[in-house]
Every structure is written in C-alpha cells, then in structure tokens.
Amino acid sequence: MQFVDDPKLNGILETINDLIRFRTVEGQFDVFEKTVKYVYDFFNGSDLHIEQFHFNRFPALVITQNKTRTPHFFLQGHLDVVQGKDEQFVPRLQEGKLYGRGSVDMKGFDAVAMHILRDLSMAGTDLDAGLMLTFDEEIGGANGAAKLAEMGFLPRILINGDGGYNYAVIHAEKGILKIKLSTHSASGRHPYPWDGQNAFDLLVRDYRRIMHLFEEQKLATEDNNWYTTYSSYDIRVENEPSFAPHYAEMKINIYFTEDVPADEMFQRIRKVVRFAQLEKISASERVFLPQNDPHVIAMRDLMQKHFGRPIEIRAENGSSDARFFTNKGIPIIIVKMAGEDHHGPNEHLYVRDILPMYHSVKDFMKMFALQESEKHNEIFTHH
Numbered sequence: 001m002q003f004v005d006d007p008k009l010n011g012i013l014e015t016i017n018d019l020i021r022f023r024t025v026e027g028q029f030d031v032f033e034k035t036v037k038y039v040y041d042f043f044n045g046s047d048l049h050i051e052q053f054h055f056n057r058f059p060a061l062v063i064t065q066n067k068t069r070t071p072h073f074f075l076q077g078h079l080d081v082v083q084g085k086d087e088q089f090v091p092r093l094q095e096g097k098l099y100g101r102g103s104v105d106m107k108g109f110d111a112v113a114m115h116i117l118r119d120l121s122m123a124g125t126d127l128d129a130g131l132m133l134t135f136d137e138e139i140g141g142a143n144g145a146a147k148l149a150e151m152g153f154l155p156r157i158l159i160n161g162d163g164g165y166n167y168a169v170i171h172a173e174k175g176i177l178k179i180k181l182s183t184h185s186a187s188g189r190h191p192y193p194w195d196g197q198n199a200f201d202l203l204v205r206d207y208r209r210i211m212h213l214f215e216e217q218k219l220a221t222e223d224n225n226w227y228t229t230y231s232s233y234d235i236r237v238e239n240e241p242s243f244a245p246h247y248a249e250m251k252i253n254i255y256f257t258e259d260v261p262a263d264e265m266f267q268r269i270r271k272v273v274r275f276a277q278l279e280k281i282s283a284s285e286r287v288f289l290p291q292n293d294p295h296v297i298a299m300r301d302l303m304q305k306h307f308g309r310p311i312e313i314r315a316e317n318g319s320s321d322a323r324f325f326t327n328k329g330i331p332i333i334i335v336k337m338a339g340e341d342h343h344g345p346n347e348h349l350y351v352r353d354i355l356p357m358y359h360s361v362k363d364f365m366k367m368f369a370l371q372e373s374e375k376h377n378e379i380f381t382h383h
Contacts, residue, residue, distance in 0.1 A: 008115075009355050013098065015042065015111035016349075017091040020100035024080045024135060032059050032135045035079055039063075039133065042114055046121040053151075058143040062153060063117060064130035072128040072372065073365050074155035075113040076321060077106055078137035078144065078162065082343050097339075097348040104339035108349045109161030112337070112358050120362075127369040130155065137162070137321050140282060145321035154328055157295065157368060159361060162320040163336035167307065169299045170334035172226070172315035173323065174255040175286035177262050179269065181206055181276040182249040189242050198244040200237050202275040207232065207250065209272040214254065226315045228256045251281065255317050261285065261327075284319045285326045287334070295331040295368070302363050303335075306356040335361070 022035045036052065036059050043050060043063060051062045064071050084101035091100035098108075110133060117131050132153065134144025163170040183202040188195030211230070220227040232252050237245035256265050262283030270278055289296055291313050303311040322332050337357060339349030 006355070008358070009351070012111050012115050012354055012358065013093075013351065015114060016098060016103065016108050016354075017100075019079065019107040019111060020091040020102055021089060022079075023089050024102070025083050026080070026139055029057050032080075035135075036061060039114070043118060043121075046118055048117065048121050053147070055143040055147045058134070058136045060135070060144050060148060061133040062130060062148065063133075065117070065121060065126055066128055068128070068130075069151070069153045070155065071130040072156050072369060073130065074153070074158050075116070075129070075131045075361070076145070076158060076160040076162075077110040077113055077131070078134050078141075078321060079107065079110060080135045080138050081105065081107070082138050084347075085345070088345070088347070093351070096351050098351055099346065099348040101347060103347055103349045104337055105342035105347070106162045106337070108337035108339065108354070109335075109357070112354065112361065113161065116358060116362050116365075127365050129365055134321065141321045141324060145324045149324040149328075154325065154330065156330060156372075158322060158325050158330055158332045159364070160320050160322040160332065160334045161336065162322070163334040164316040164318045165312065165314050165336060166338040166340075167303075167309060168312040168314045168336070169296055169303065170316050170336070171289045171291050171293065171296045171313055172257075173287040173319050173334065174226075174228075174257055174315075174317055175260075175262050175265065175323075176282075176284040176319050177254040177256065177265050177269075178251065178281040178283070179254070179266070180249060180251050180279040180281055181273070182247070182279070183276045184247055185245075187239065187244040187246040190244060193244065196244065196246075200245045200248040203248040203250060206273045206276045207252075209274070210252065210269055213268065213272060214256075225317055226257055228254065228258065229317070230254045256286065257315075259286065259288065284323045287320075287322050287326045287332050289331055289333075293331060295333055298367060299333050299335070299360065299364050302367070303356070303360045306359045306363075307353065308356075333364075 049064050049067045053060045081102040088101035136144040183199040185197040185199040214228045216227040217229045235250040238247040239245040300311050337349045338353040341347045
C-alpha cells in the first residue's frame, strides 16, 4: 500500500502499520509468535544473524550484523503494548498522523530500528550493530530485557527508543521502587479508642516518616522534575461495625534520582518504618549519563540537524527496559518517536518525524563507529 511518495518513508510506514495490527497485549502468546515470524520474514534475504529465546513463554529476538553478544551498538525495543479497543489495532493515517496502539509506544521506533539494521546489511555496511526486541516491557521486563542482560548481551553503546518526551534526548531516567505497607492491630470501638489501636493511624504515622525522607518532592515541576518523588495508592482498610480499622494497607511508588541501587533505597525506608510490615513489590534501577556526555551531545546535535528544530536534553520520571543495562559501564541514549497519547485512546505519531529519527540514529551509529575505527588505527599505527 502506498502511503506517501518517499519510498523510504513509505517502507517504514508499512512496517509500522503491519506491527500495529498484531494485538501483542499481555497473555497473547500466539500473537507474539506470529509477530516473531513477521520479524523473521522482514529480515529474510539479509546476512543478519537472528537468535530467538523463550523466557517463561515470552519470546525475545536478538538480530545482529555479526554473530556476537557484544556488538558495538544495540538498538532496543519492545513489541508488546497495553490493552486497547479493537479499532486501535487498525492503523489509520489522518492529517499527517498515524493512529494506532503502539504507534508511539513503541512500534514506531521498532520499525525504524528494523529498517536501519536491514538497510545497513543490504548496503554491506558493517557497524557491528544489533537489535533486541522483547514482548514483556509493559509488565516489567523480567522475561525479556532482564534475561538478555543476564545472558551477557552487552553493547558498547545502547540506544533505547522508549523515551518519554517529544524532541528530546533522555540522559537519565529515575529509579522506581514500588512498596506496600500494611498494619494489623487490635482495635477499639469508635467512642473508646483507648481500648485498642487504630491500624490506619499506625499506617499514617509510618507514611509520614517516609514522606520526610523525600521532602524535595515539593521542588519538582514539569520543567524541572529531577527530584525524588513519591505517590501513594490502593489505600485500603478493614474494620468491624462500630470498630476502628484492625487492618490497613497502602502502596507507594518512589521515583528516585539518587545514585544508589534500588535495594539500598528500600533499606533506607525500612529504617524509618516503625509499625508497618514493609514489602517490596518491584524495583527498577536508575539510568544516568551526564548532560554533557559526548554521546548525549552528539545525538542532540544530529537530531537538531535532521529534525530542523531545537532538541532538548532531559531527564524523565518514567522507566524503560534500558534500566537492565545500567551500571554496566556503557552509555545509554534514550529517544522517543514524536507523537501523543501513548497508552491512550488516540495514540498517534507524527509521520513527518519518522525519517528524521531514522537518519539521526543511523548517523549517530556511523559517527561513533568511525571514531572507534580511527582510535584503532591510531593504536595500530603507534605500535
């Protein structure tokens, strides 16, 4: 199907449309496997190496130019999406926007990455690049990127396309710690609080202690949110008629900026909790590069060239599968396909920004591959 006049853009659009039609939501393992076959067919005829894995039924694909687990570059994406209405899995092009579930999060970037890798292979350009595609990011990544990281798939530079802001290079993502507090007590009747303890009151007292750890939340704004913040939810109590609560619980998400492992953040909280039982639900590590890191600056400059507009360097609240590769001593660059309403009913990307992303990422890889080659030649010449 012809969408636009530009053959390259049309090819990428066709791939995005094909990917959107696969309803790759949680639990649809048969659809996952059909999507895997589509990816195999897409690379048919190239010289690329494809490895397929299954982790607790979740597939994962690693496509590389050379047969290695440690290429120079890895592009990283996920093919699973959140739930949506039936019509969201029928892509629709309207007024320069491509609507569909996963267009922004993140099948648009997946398609760009697939085309970059195939085009490099077909042109005989060896940048020692690869692509990781998984199917469980939306539910935590434990059976996808986490497993690949454990297996030693580690590039010298990771480029993740699951960022949170349009027209920005993401240099940092907060760590995320999800916890649950619960309190039990022998409660008294409402008019006689001295007959027992109110479990909810005990919960609140511990919650306040935790809040005091993160008082910088009040400094966070949309424009400057690189402060540790928290949010409570799923607050529940149990009580008998005429009695104060004998049980109370709440969950808290903590989005931390400190350069510490998530487990250390959990222990900091444990030290201030007095009455509640504390449970760790999940943890995600912080991703961080300095804003003036050469890789960040280079991607920013290339994007400004190809997009023809200012590109921000930002940190963000959210997390991505890039977190499984943090603390590995490698630069992690995070970008996002320009669009709106990810996870929402009107999710869409801007068609005009597809090729700029394609060229920005490809030129970034060429730039740093050339630099590495020049370093190698200098060493060889010196010796």
